[in-house]
Amino acid sequence: MFRRILALTPVLLWAAYGFQARTYGIGSVNMPGPGAFPFGLALVGMALSLVVVVAGRGPAATTSPARQPLKIDRETILVALMLGCLPATSLFGVLPVIFVFTAAAARLMGIRTWWAALVVAAGLTLVVHLLFAVWLGVPLPKGSLFR
Amino acid sequence: MALNARKVVVLVLALGLVMALSVTGCKREAAVGDYPARALELVVPYPPGGATDLTARALVSVLPEFLGQPVVVVNKAGAARLEGGEYVSSAAADGYTLGLFPPSVGWPEVHFNETPYTSEDLTIICRVVVHPTAIVVRSNSSIQTFDDLVARLATPGFQYGHTGVGANPHVTMTALAKALNAEVVPVPFKGDAGVAAALAGGHVELGVTTLPGILPQIQAGNVRVLAIYSPTAVTELEGVPTLGELGYDLEVPYADSMICGPKDLPAEVIAKVEEAVRQAVEHPSFKKIMGQMYTPVAYLNYADYAAEMVTTKEAMKQLMQELGLIN
Amino acid sequence: MENLVAGFAEALQWTNLIACAIGVLVGTLVGVLPGLGPVATMAILLPFTFTMSPTAGIIMMAGVYYGAMYGGSTTSILFRTPGEAASILTSIDGYELAKKGRAGAALAISTIGSFVAGTIGVVGLMLFAPALARVAVAFGPGELLLVAFAALLLLANILGGSASRNLLIALVGVALGTVGLDSFSGASRYTFGFSPLLGGFDLVAAIMGLYGISELISIARNPHGAKRVASVRLRDLYPSKDEMKRSTGPILRGGVIGFGVGLTPGPAAVLAPLVSYFVERRLSKTPERFGKGAIEGVASAESANNSACSGALVPLLALGIPMTPAAAVLMSGFMIHGVAPGPLLMEKHALLFWGVVASMYIGNALLLVLNLPLVGVFARAMMTPFPILVPGIFVLCMVGAYSINNSIFDVTVMVLFGLLGDWMRRRGLDPMPLVLGMVLGPIVEASLRQSLILGSGSIGWFFGSNLRAVLFVLSIFLVLYSVVKDIRKPAKPAAGPAADEKTGLHA
Numbered sequence: 001m002f003r004r005i006l007a008l009t010p011v012l013l014w015a016a017y018g019f020q021a022r023t024y025g026i027g028s029v030n031m032p033g034p035g036a037f038p039f040g041l042a043l044v045g046m047a048l049s050l051v052v053v054v055a056g057r058g059p060a061a062t063t064s065p066a067r068q069p070l071k072i073d074r075e076t077i078l079v080a081l082m083l084g085c086l087p088a089t090s091l092f093g094v095l096p097v098i099f100v101f102t103a104a105a106a107r108l109m110g111i112r113t114w115w116a117a118l119v120v121a122a123g124l125t126l127v128v129h130l131l132f133a134v135w136l137g138v139p140l141p142k143g144s145l146f147r
Numbered sequence: 148m149a150l151n152a153r154k155v156v157v158l159v160l161a162l163g164l165v166m167a168l169s170v171t172g173c174k175r176e177a178a179v180g181d182y183p184a185r186a187l188e189l190v191v192p193y194p195p196g197g198a199t200d201l202t203a204r205a206l207v208s209v210l211p212e213f214l215g216q217p218v219v220v221v222n223k224a225g226a227a228r229l230e231g232g233e234y235v236s237s238a239a240a241d242g243y244t245l246g247l248f249p250p251s252v253g254w255p256e257v258h259f260n261e262t263p264y265t266s267e268d269l270t271i272i273c274r275v276v277v278h279p280t281a282i283v284v285r286s287n288s289s290i291q292t293f294d295d296l297v298a299r300l301a302t303p304g305f306q307y308g309h310t311g312v313g314a315n316p317h318v319t320m321t322a323l324a325k326a327l328n329a330e331v332v333p334v335p336f337k338g339d340a341g342v343a344a345a346l347a348g349g350h351v352e353l354g355v356t357t358l359p360g361i362l363p364q365i366q367a368g369n370v371r372v373l374a375i376y377s378p379t380a381v382t383e384l385e386g387v388p389t390l391g392e393l394g395y396d397l398e399v400p401y402a403d404s405m406i407c408g409p410k411d412l413p414a415e416v417i418a419k420v421e422e423a424v425r426q427a428v429e430h431p432s433f434k435k436i437m438g439q440m441y442t443p444v445a446y447l448n449y450a451d452y453a454a455e456m457v458t459t460k461e462a463m464k465q466l467m468q469e470l471g472l473i474n
Numbered sequence: 475m476e477n478l479v480a481g482f483a484e485a486l487q488w489t490n491l492i493a494c495a496i497g498v499l500v501g502t503l504v505g506v507l508p509g510l511g512p513v514a515t516m517a518i519l520l521p522f523t524f525t526m527s528p529t530a531g532i533i534m535m536a537g538v539y540y541g542a543m544y545g546g547s548t549t550s551i552l553f554r555t556p557g558e559a560a561s562i563l564t565s566i567d568g569y570e571l572a573k574k575g576r577a578g579a580a581l582a583i584s585t586i587g588s589f590v591a592g593t594i595g596v597v598g599l600m601l602f603a604p605a606l607a608r609v610a611v612a613f614g615p616g617e618l619l620l621v622a623f624a625a626l627l628l629l630a631n632i633l634g635g636s637a638s639r640n641l642l643i644a645l646v647g648v649a650l651g652t653v654g655l656d657s658f659s660g661a662s663r664y665t666f667g668f669s670p671l672l673g674g675f676d677l678v679a680a681i682m683g684l685y686g687i688s689e690l691i692s693i694a695r696n697p698h699g700a701k702r703v704a705s706v707r708l709r710d711l712y713p714s715k716d717e718m719k720r721s722t723g724p725i726l727r728g729g730v731i732g733f734g735v736g737l738t739p740g741p742a743a744v745l746a747p748l749v750s751y752f753v754e755r756r757l758s759k760t761p762e763r764f765g766k767g768a769i770e771g772v773a774s775a776e777s778a779n780n781s782a783c784s785g786a787l788v789p790l791l792a793l794g795i796p797m798t799p800a801a802a803v804l805m806s807g808f809m810i811h812g813v814a815p816g817p818l819l820m821e822k823h824a825l826l827f828w829g830v831v832a833s834m835y836i837g838n839a840l841l842l843v844l845n846l847p848l849v850g851v852f853a854r855a856m857m858t859p860f861p862i863l864v865p866g867i868f869v870l871c872m873v874g875a876y877s878i879n880n881s882i883f884d885v886t887v888m889v890l891f892g893l894l895g896d897w898m899r900r901r902g903l904d905p906m907p908l909v910l911g912m913v914l915g916p917i918v919e920a921s922l923r924q925s926l927i928l929g930s931g932s933i934g935w936f937f938g939s940n941l942r943a944v945l946f947v948l949s950i951f952l953v954l955y956s957v958v959k960d961i962r963k964p965a966k967p968a969a970g971p972a973a974d975e976k977t978g979l980h981a
Contacts, residue, residue: 005690010642017649017664020509020664024656024661024663025659025661029926029931030926030929030930030931031926031927031931032922032923032926032927033659034656034658034661034663035663036923037652037919037922037923038649038652038663038664041645041648041649041652042649044645045642045646045649048638048641048642048645049642051638052636052638052639052642061594066724073695073709074693074694074695075692075694075695076692078691078694078864079691079893082868082889082892083889085872085885085889086882086885086886086889089882089885090871090882094872094873094876098869098872101865101868101869102865102866102869105861105864105865105868106861106862106864106865107861107867108694109693109694109697109860109861109863109864110697110860110861111861111862117861120861120862120865121845121865124647124862124865124866124869128870128873129867131507132510132873132877136504136510136515137219137516137518137872138510138539138877139188139219139221139880140873140876141876141880141882194513194799194802194879195513195514195516195517195520195799195803195806196513196517196796196799196801196802196803196804196805196806197802197806200517200806200808201520201806201809202639204517204520204521205524205810207521208521208524214553220517221879221880222514222517222879222880223880224673224677224877224879225673225879225880225881225883225884226669226670226671226672226881226883227654227655227662227672227673228673229669229672230670230673230879230881231884258660259655259660259662259672260662261662261667261669262669263669306927306928310654311657312657312658312659312660313660327846332927334924334927335657335658335924336924337657337920340795340796340797340802343793343794343795344610344611344789344793344795344797345614345615347793347795348611348613348614349611349612349614350614350615350928351928359809362809362814363793363794363795363814363815363816364793364794364795364816366794366814366816366818367793367794367814367816367817367818369793369817371817377964421790432524435812435950436810439809439810439811440809453592470624472659472660473660
């Protein structure tokens with residue numbers, strides 16, 4: 001039963017999308033407003049999700065085994081590190097972030113010692129600096145703490 | 148590799164430690180007196196390749212002669228061009244981060260409802276050039292002169308292509324139609340290339356676009372320029388009147404390119420930049436490139452530009468409200 | 475003919491030859507780096523051309539442009555990280571080949587394919603530019619709408635798996651494409667007051683996430699699943715006789731198809747490799763190998779994307795209308811030298827035009843000589859151990875995504891699409907329809923609204939021109955076809971990984 005309700009989520013999402021579109025203004029046929037296209041899209045999307053999900057042609061997804069949610073495994077840490085890079089880059093600039101990320105990710109992916117990880121990190125940071133900043137002249141983000 | 152809680156903690160601690168070290172390791176240098184002491188950034192809120200980008204690149208190729216420091220062009224076209232403006236508005240007020248902006252980025256509150264910054268957060272230092280807006284028809288059109296166009300516009304429902312809603316060509320044509328009491332149907336295309344393609348393919352008869360973007364078509368004789376909207380006539384375009392010369396004094400701002408910095412710039416920085424730009428726009432190599440783009444150099448200093456903007460900005464705001472583009 | 479000879483004489487002058495070499499060298503390098511495309515690079519080089527002769531300056535910038543197409547396949551094949559939409563298909567078959575130890579062969583075939591198709595493209599450009607340019611601009615809003623719409627339906631049908639499910643994913647892509655500032659009305663849609671969203675989701679950042687970042691996550695989850703065959707013997711670095719033979723047809727056909735599709739404004743770079751790839755799968759005696767490491771897949775996609783890049787130059791050179799961002803930068807290269815591209819280019823600046831065309835032959839040959847020895851180097855890069863590879867690829871992607879618009883928001887988009895890509899991959903969903911939706915959606919919407927305004931909202935307008943009428947009937951037929959096909963086919967639950975899905979030919 002729960003599965004069935006869950007399967008309706010796409011339909012509800014399309015409905016929300018279409019509902020929001022209405023607030024942008026539908027306009028008329030010879031001068032369509034900004035909401036017209038998304039609204040039409042939502043209608044088609046709802047119809048199609050009904051066909052796909054309710055008619056049982058849905059993705060095999062629903063049959064895949066449930067994953068344990070609160071396990072800290074390698075991929076979760078990698079994703080967390082990637083996400084952490086984003087605010088860190090705005091704050092510290094890209095080069096320090098590359099250094100830290102590389103060291104941590106290298107260690108995570110199985111490099112033996114911290115020393116080796118730091119050497120890899122230093123090398124990669126240097127390469128990025130030389131390649132992009134010095135040679136290609138790409139203005140790398142400096143970070144708000146340094147500006 | 149087995150991961151346990153201890154290793155995760157070590158990882159996070161190491162991360163924080165290196166970050167902290169890297170902050171304390173680098174102190175901000177003071178920037179007073181001998182400005183500029185290092186390279187400057189000139190932010191362009193467009194992707195590379197347009198008229199503003201080209202103007203910026205031509206400008207930075209001569210600016211170092213007068214500033215004594217290199218200037219680097221940085222394209223920041225994100226967030227519908229507003230990212231460039233936001234970047235400059237949030238930079239330190241030391242004069243090392245400047246921007247070359249069109250009015251829509253210099254005064255975003257006149258063009259958009261929700262803006263991450265307003266013109267209050269910027270210092271508008273000076274105007275560099277004006278990119279003329281051109282009113283053009285296909286060369287096989289029966290419309291020969293601007294007067295012919297006025298006659299045609301008397302019939303309601305005449306369609307014209309423009310470069311995008313709220314952009315200068317659209318607003319200019321709207322104001323012109325209002326002055327003529329005409330009812331026109333605007334068809335938006337994607338930038339000046341979109342209008343050029345629509346004209347070349349015969350999908351619209353009349354186009355309102357930026358002059359540099361339609362230049363190849365003019366030179367090839369595919370289109371005819373009826374009038375331009377610019378403070379001065381373009382010497383390369385013989386016999387083409389400006390709207391002002393035709394007696395239409397629209398209250399719409401021209402498609403300016405203005406130098407902006409963050410707010411609260413020190414007066415000596417403003418003076419220094421103003422003076423360097425004034426000399427740079429007179430440089431023969433800059434003038435040559437602008438001439439090839441049919442773009443008149445229209446330098447206006449800080450004080451004069453501020454005075455002019457008081458009226459144009461208000462007029463623009465009113466027009467945008469009438470168009471229903473802002474609240 | 476004498477024009478071309480004069481052109482070669484011009485292009486072979488020392489300064490022009492050096493400009494060409496620098497251009498293609500820089501182009502290859504930035505093509506290899508994901509995200510950092512020819513647009514940014516040409517812009518960086520633009521000021522250096524101020525002091526050059528017009529011919530040398532334009533030769534150099536054009537060199538960057540087509541040189542980048544050579545490098546573009548490298549990261550796709552080695553790390554499943556396409557640097558632009560045009561290389562997605564290369565990343566599918568190329569990466570499978572690389573895992574089997576055939577990275578060298580895939581790289582070499584894509585270089586040779588690029589060379590042959592690039593040359594086909596230049597020949598096409600030289601012979602037919604003025605005539606073809608008229609075809610390109612004949613595609614107005616109405617025609618474009620019907621083509622984009624038909625392409626969306628057609629692709630949902632041939633991608634394999636259920637057409638309605640593909641279409642649904644594509645619609646999600648279209649919906650994602652509506653986020654941001656609406657260029658028709660100035661209204662901000664689905665931004666909810668968050669200003670970085672005004673510009674929408676950047677396509678290149680999304681692609682790098684969906685393919686590259688999701689692969690990194692998958693490696694972290696299961697390093698053994700991504701194990702590669704260690705093979706650096708010299709004779710394994712280059713394609714075998716059989717592989718060469720199987721690639722010849724796809725390369726030649728891909729070159730012609732790519733050039734043709736490249737003329738249409740807008741989505742050409744994405745559509746050209748797709749069309750070519752599916753034509754080859756149709757013609758192949760063993761279509762089931764496509765998607766699992768078929769060398770023909772790499773050959774067809776890579777050659778088509780290269781000649782599409784020449785096709786996109788046609789409207790620029792013949793009419794002075796830049797239909798792609800890269801062409802727009804190239805156009806400013808012309809403008810600063812006072813040379814307006816367009817119909818007068820061949821008359822007024824004949825030597826310059828033919829010099830540039832001749833330099834493109836020379837540049838393509840230089841690229842072949844430059845890239846073939848690099849195959850060995852790159853193929854060894856494939857064997858980099860994961861502790862260095864994973865952070866290395868992420869860092870390159872991060873800097874690359876940043877440099878698209880010099881914006882950290884694009885890096886965020888990349889990582890979030892990486893998570894989405896990983897989720898889709900675990901559920902056996904193919905991200906390709908999503909990308910197509912994002913590419914074609916904005917074109918469908920813009921041209922639909924333009925058509926409605928131009929035709930004052932009447933259907934009759936679509937029959938106002940022959941081209942439109944034919945396309946209109948064709949797309950109606952396609953809609954009916956896909957609906958009927960999906961109803962008649964017994965519903966079968968899809969299982970297994972995405973790679974298996976893609977190989978099923980349902981046409």
